Amino acid sequence: MTTSTPSTAGSPADRPAGGSAVPRTLLLLGASGDLAARLLLPGLGRLVASGALPNLRLIGSGTHAWDDGQWRRRVADSFATAGADGPRETEVVRSARYLPADVTAEEDLRRLLAACHGQTVIFFALPPAITARAADALARIGLPPGTRLMLEKPFGTDLASARSLNDILTRLVPEEQVHRIDHFLGKSTVVNIIGLRFANRIFEPVLNSEHVACVDIVFDESLGLEGRAGYYDSAGALVDMVQSHLLQVLALMAMDAPPTLDARDLRGRKAQVLRATRLWDGDPVRWSRRARYTAGEVDGRRLLGYADEAGIDATRGTETLAELVLAVDTWRWAGVPFRLRSGKALAGRRKEAVITFRQPPRVPTGLTGYEQPDRLRIGFGPDRLGLDVNINGPGNPLELDQVHLVADFGPGELPPYGEVLRGAFDGDPTLSVRGDTAEDCWRIVEPVLDAWRAGKVPLQEYPAGSQGLNESLLAPAPGGVI
Numbered sequence: 001m002t003t004s005t006p007s008t009a010g011s012p013a014d015r016p017a018g019g020s021a022v023p024r025t026l027l028l029l030g031a032s033g034d035l036a037a038r039l040l041l042p043g044l045g046r047l048v049a050s051g052a053l054p055n056l057r058l059i060g061s062g063t064h065a066w067d068d069g070q071w072r073r074r075v076a077d078s079f080a081t082a083g084a085d086g087p088r089e090t091e092v093v094r095s096a097r098y099l100p101a102d103v104t105a106e107e108d109l110r111r112l113l114a115a116c117h118g119q120t121v122i123f124f125a126l127p128p129a130i131t132a133r134a135a136d137a138l139a140r141i142g143l144p145p146g147t148r149l150m151l152e153k154p155f156g157t158d159l160a161s162a163r164s165l166n167d168i169l170t171r172l173v174p175e176e177q178v179h180r181i182d183h184f185l186g187k188s189t190v191v192n193i194i195g196l197r198f199a200n201r202i203f204e205p206v207l208n209s210e211h212v213a214c215v216d217i218v219f220d221e222s223l224g225l226e227g228r229a230g231y232y233d234s235a236g237a238l239v240d241m242v243q244s245h246l247l248q249v250l251a252l253m254a255m256d257a258p259p260t261l262d263a264r265d266l267r268g269r270k271a272q273v274l275r276a277t278r279l280w281d282g283d284p285v286r287w288s289r290r291a292r293y294t295a296g297e298v299d300g301r302r303l304l305g306y307a308d309e310a311g312i313d314a315t316r317g318t319e320t321l322a323e324l325v326l327a328v329d330t331w332r333w334a335g336v337p338f339r340l341r342s343g344k345a346l347a348g349r350r351k352e353a354v355i356t357f358r359q360p361p362r363v364p365t366g367l368t369g370y371e372q373p374d375r376l377r378i379g380f381g382p383d384r385l386g387l388d389v390n391i392n393g394p395g396n397p398l399e400l401d402q403v404h405l406v407a408d409f410g411p412g413e414l415p416p417y418g419e420v421l422r423g424a425f426d427g428d429p430t431l432s433v434r435g436d437t438a439e440d441c442w443r444i445v446e447p448v449l450d451a452w453r454a455g456k457v458p459l460q461e462y463p464a465g466s467q468g469l470n471e472s473l474l475a476p477a478p479g480g481v482i
């Protein structure tokens with residue numbers, strides 16, 4: 001996202017008198033993981049291709065006993081998936097190094113830090129419990145001044161651990177050097193929602209409890225576990241997707257207009273709305289659901305049942321689909337349910353936020369056929385605006401029909417990880433999650449996690465490749481509002 005903060009990465013001010021750019025290092029912890037290969041390195045490749053990171057040294061680290069050659073091939077392959085194979089990217093691949101390390105061990109961390117030069121950014125692409133232990137070890141040995149930290153979601157493993165991680169980080173570097181990453185904030189969705197809501201007078205006046213019946217934020221994926229047992233089995237869909245990404249989308253959908261798009265204003269607005277968010281009726285048993293997939297076929301691929309995947313401890317009862325209903329206790333949204341749902345191994349790839357409007361106060365007698373409420377849809381892939389609206393039908397004008405108006409949003413300049421990496425190298429935290437907000441997101445979901453752990457909400461099942469659970473928690477909606 002381009003913010004009002006000017007970019008300095010690769011700018012003339014960044015170059016010493018001789019003309020060559022200052023050295024910078026990206027130290028990638030968790031280099032052998034799924035995130036690194038599938039999303040992070042392709043995003044980095046595109047950022048490098050844009051010319052924003054001259055003189056970059058990429059150091060990968062993980063417990064795998066790879067050598068530099070294996071790492072370079074991994075980087076080149078990932079860059080290639082994003083079409084990043086020009087001379088700048090080739091130079092980064094050529095100079096890339098791989099250092100095997102246990103990032104929870106002080107000695108290993110010292111060795112990694114000694115290999116970094118210039119402006120250093122450390123990316124923790126690790127399971128959250130390992131990130132906490134690595135941060136703790138770093139706090140004991142200290143960091144070179146100016147080091148910036150990028151920490152993946154989930155931030156901690158619960159509210160208490162998020163607080164303690166924030167405390168450790170405070171001892172490590174100033175808050176403005178901490179980038180809590182939620183790559184959904186690097187999607188063009190952020191600017192799309194802000195532009196749609198605040199750059200015209202059409203929608204914003206009706207986005208409140210007087211006109212809106214409910215809001216759905218849904219992110220259904222066809223992907224299954226994809227070999228990520230080590231991380232996913234201790235996270236599950238609620239922590240992996242809802243506690244982080246979908247709450248960020250909720251904040252953007254429900255916040256008041258920020259005066260500017262700079263970090264202080266935007267993050268302040270989001271923080272305000274999340275502070276006012278809580279579970280509907282405070283009742284996790286009624287307003288949450290969980291399920292996991294059994295064997296099936298998705299997009300022609302045969303998937304094992306989640307519980308039978310390698311590395312999964314079926315007795316943990318980890319869910320691959322989570323759904324819950326939240327209330328946003330503000331003047332604007334009081335009484336409007338926000339339903340959040342995300343699931344894996346599903347047939348339908350529904351990825352959208354949908355605002356469902358109340359019925360008109362009265363449809364004039366003589367007009368017939370009002371069946372569906374009006375809806376505003378914001379798609380997150382494809383990035384698309386949709387408006388389902390009741391108007392006179394094409395035949396008999398007294399018979400109503402719902403038309404579906406669609407407009408495509410522009411694609412972002414960079415993929416999400418390119419955007420969030422740019423933010424960290426620029427020292428611009430606009431797209432990162434503030435420390436207090438990270439804690440609030442845990443506070444919101446914790447009653448649900450507690451109820452699930454106590455076995456108060458049954459773990460249901462759905463076949464991979466199906467639509468998931470039938471119906472929705474909002475059918476009928478709380479208070480019968482739809």
Ligand SMILES: NC(=O)C1=CN([C@@H]2O[C@H](COP(=O)(O)OP(=O)(O)OC[C@H]3O[C@@H](n4cnc5c(N)ncnc54)[C@H](OP(=O)(O)O)[C@@H]3O)[C@@H](O)[C@H]2O)C=CC1
Binds near residue numbers: 064125
């Ligand atoms: N995958 C995705 O689509 C996304 C993931 N994320 C986040 O990224 C993080 C990592 O997820 P993901 O990549 O999927 O998980 P993986 O399980 O695929 O990878 C975890 C990585 O952590 C490394 N690791 C674990 N323990 C240590 C240790 N003690 N010392 C050094 N390295 C260690 C592993 O190295 P080794 O294998 O060598 O042991 C591996 O490279 C999670 O927080 C997740 O939420 C965020 C957005 C998207």
Ligand SMILES: O=C1O[C@H](COP(=O)(O)O)[C@@H](O)[C@H](O)[C@H]1O
Binds near residue numbers: 221223240
């Ligand atoms: O953070 C995560 O996000 C991905 C989905 O993000 P996308 O940008 O690839 O659509 C999800 O698959 C993964 O489980 C989760 O950790």
